[in-house]
Structure formats: structure tokens, C-alpha cells
Amino acid sequence: MVRGRGAVVATPVRSREDLMKLRPLDDPDTQLPYLRPVLAALRRETAAAAAATSSSSRDGSGRDSSGDRDGGAAVMGFVGAPWSVVAHAVEGQADQNLFLTKLMMMHDPDLLHDILSFFEDALVALAIHQIDCGAQIIQVFDSWAHHLSPPQFAAFSLPYTNRLITRIQSARPHAPVLLQTIGSTGKLHLIAENCPANIVGLDWGCDMSEARRLFGEGWFCRGTWTPWPCWARGST
Template sequence: MTGSQVPYLLRAARGETLDRPPVWMMRQAGRYMKAYRDLREKYPSFRERSEIPEVAIEISLQPWKAFQPDGVILFSDIVTPLPGLGIDMDIAEGKGPIIADPIRTQAQVDQLRSLEPEESLPFIKPILKALREEVGNQSTVLGFVGAPWTLAAYVVEGKGSKTYSVIKNLAFSDPAVLHQLLSKFADAIATYARYQIDCGAQVVQLFDSWAGQLSPQDYDTFALPYQQRVFRQVKATHPDTPLILLVSGSAGLLERMAKSGADILTIDWTVDMADARQRLGSEIGVQGNVDPGVLFGSKDFIRDRVLDTIRKAGNRRHILNLGHGILPNTPEENAAYFFEIGKQADQLLAVHA
């Protein structure tokens, strides 16, 4: 591919200096879109929506058709590969993953299977293949996986949590069992990420959503080594595929996240983008930073906040995004405006300098 044929987001992720940042949104296919809500009535189960290829393809492409983002992400969930490991799960509407039999003992860890994605995740290949065919070189297809600590948090707690007391109990009273679980998850996630790339994903994002619930020293023990293990394995076979890391509430962890092996770090809104850039240096890419709540503001407010982030991030190794997923009640026209501002950023920055 020539430079002009390489999708814009991929060029940014590889370190090219560009006139404007590529722009996409986390959870850009979802409840804020009427098209998604209409489809959800027909397919009420999240697993149906994400595991029936034609439905997942349609949902993944809804924002593409509406906004033409620079990134189109697979519609799925981080817990999707768990049944392939022998972990029964469901995803409850509005509540998130539910694990039928939480894993808390050595015997349960020993029973986990190795992941064979072609067998247990047969829907992934047709979805990613179709997305690549649909967007061509006009957008970058993103895959994503859950990080070992965050998957373990769901699997040990049995569901989402506000305190993470069950997994912390295991971490601090029987760490050997948790480390074995994290090791198995790291290898399975690396296998799954590589499989997504083989099926068509051009960039993969690792969600360690709940690693921000750890103290810095516990992050170094239970999160970072397993992020590194995933990224190391993926880079060994797919060295040219950019990898993104997200940790929610990560303002105090940026320097630690930079040691993960990720090419790009998602920055949330609890740290100023200029500070993040200063702390991370020029060789680590940055993504995000705009508070999803900004999209409830006026158009002038949205424009000013988006341009502020772009100005502070600079024109190299920056992907414009929200600091987390778009919120369910966000006005659709404000989401459209976010993309519009991102795509006109070079002209707007000149005017609003």
C-alpha cells in the first residue's frame, strides 16, 4: 500500500505526522443511536447481537454509515472469549457480564481450557472480514480484547463491582491462585488478539478497565506483567500491528502504563492532555482525553474542548477519542458534531489559534 492508501488512523498509530488527528469513539455503536435501539428490540440478547455475524456487522457499521469515523470497531464484549475457556457467562442488559460459577479456587483454575478461537469464536472471522471489505482503505478496522486483570475481576467477582473486594481478597490472601489465573488469561487473550488480526483487525485495543482500582504497587504485581505478557506475544507474531491500552482512572498510572509495550495509551479526562504528553514523552502515542459528558454541552463548548485536546496532543501519534465510552443518552447530533470537529481540526485550529 502507498501512504495514501493506508487508512488514516493506521498512519497515525504508526507515528506519521498528519494534518489532523484520526477520530473514532469508544462504544460508538450503542444505545445513543436510534438505529441500535431499534435493532436491540429485535435481538434483545447482547450475545445474539454480538455473535450472529450479520447482526454484529450491521451494528458495527451503524456509526460508519452515520458519521464516517476513521476507526470502525468490532461490536463485541471483552468477556466474549470466556465460554471458549470453559467459563459460562451471560451479558445482562444494563448490568454487564454475569459469571454463573465464579472462579475462586485452584481446582477451578486447573479446569480451564486453552482457547481455540476458530472453534469457540466462529463468528469473529466473518464479522471482521466483512468490516474490512465494507470500509476498504477509508477507515481502520479495530479489534479489542480484555486484559487479564479485568477479565479476572469479572470472573472472580462473578459480575461488575464497586469495591473489587472478592478479587482483592484472593490477590492478598492466596496470590498464587490468582497469578495462575492471570497467566492462563494472558495466553488466551494473546491468542485471541492474534486471531483478530489474522481475521482482519488492523489495530487492537486492550481494555484493562479495572486496573485503575489497584494501588500502584499492586498494579505492578497483578496488572502490568500480564499486559506485557499479552503484548509481547502479539508483537512476536504481528510486530507491525499497533496496540492500544486503556485503563480507566489512569491519571496516576501513566508512567507504569508506558512500560506495558502498548504503542498508544488511552488518556481519560482526569489528566490534562498537555500533562500526559509531558509525562509520557514523544514516542508513546495518545488517544482520547475528551470527557464523554462534554457531548451534552453546546456546540461551541464541544468545539472548544475538542480543539483544546487536539492542540495539546500535537499532530503526531494522537488519535482523537473520548476518554471512555460515549454515554447512552448523548444526543446523536452532538456525536456527529464531535466527528465533524475532528475532521475539520486543521482549519479550525488555524481560525481559533
């Protein structure tokens, strides 16, 4: 992490040789030793808070009057979607244009697909490890999908994201998966066609009624509120 720049990749992945040097995530406890103690601590804290809330909400008869509480807050794990993680790995840092990634998409799509496949495998392992360490729900965040046209999204993002989610669900079916796609406006029909996620997060610019029509009544859709009204004057 670099102040003012965020996460910086020391050795960007821009060639097949770079790809071959990457290590698979096959021993998460050794490669990412901080995850297990952090998630275990969060589970202990949320369980303690839930117990305290439950105790304070009991009425004079000893009955729990806390309504629909089911154990307090859930611990959410997080992974980026393959497209967004790969774009960051190719660029080397957050970039508003993704110039190098788009050049690879145009001139060497086979390489880009191979990199996406590698990171898909790593992200599956990462998500499963987070669940095993205490996460109760996983969010898959495609933060740079807005850089893609609908056809590009259908080719370079959605298939990898859908497989990622399906593999997580197959391995750990008790943990719901939430998909959040930035730039989903204009791509909702593609996401809705074959989306395996349990919950779908929508951009603030999406029409919620249109999303409900596309996804149907059996889906949980979560809206996203844009923060810009916080800077508006007067009552908003």
C-alpha cells in the same frame, strides 16, 4: 449477556479447582466461530467505503484529492487486559467494588497470579486470532485498573498487560496495539517506564502535557473526553 447486568459468568473462577476446569483457547475458529465472519464482513465494508470515497474525491485530472487517506477506516480488534478480565471472572459480573477479587489478592496472591497467567495466554490467542480474521489494530482495555493502588497495579496488572502486548507484537508485528487504562491518572509514570504499546490512551483526568513529558516525543498518546458536559445547559 443479561439485561441490566451485562456479561455474567455462569461459573466464576474463585479457587484452584475452578482454574483447573478452564479450557485453553487453542482452537479459536471452533470455540469462537462468530469472530471470523464478523471481522471479514467489516473488512469488506470498510474497503468498499474507502473505494467509494476515493472515487468521489478524484478531481478533473483523475488525481486523488482525498489528502492523507490511506484506505479508509481501520478495523479495530479488542481484548480486555488480564487484570480486568480476571476480575470479571472472579466476581462473576461487573462489580463496582471487586470485593472477592481484592480478597483473593490479599489472602491468596499466588492463585490470583496463576489465574492472571492463564488468561494472559488466552487473550494473546484471542488477539492474534482477531488479527488473522481481519482486525488491523488491537485495543487492550484495562477497564478496572482504577481499583488498584500504584503498587497493586505494578504487581497485578502492568506485568501481565505488558507481556500480552509484547507477545501480540512479536506474533503479528504489522498490527499496532493501543493500550487504554481506566484510572491511569497517578499510574502514568509506571505505564511510561516500560510500555510496549504503539499508542497509549489517557483518562480524561490526565494532564496531557504531563503525559507527553513522561512518554516522550516518540509516543502516540490519545486523549479521552468525558461525556458529562453533554448534559450541561447552554453552550459547552
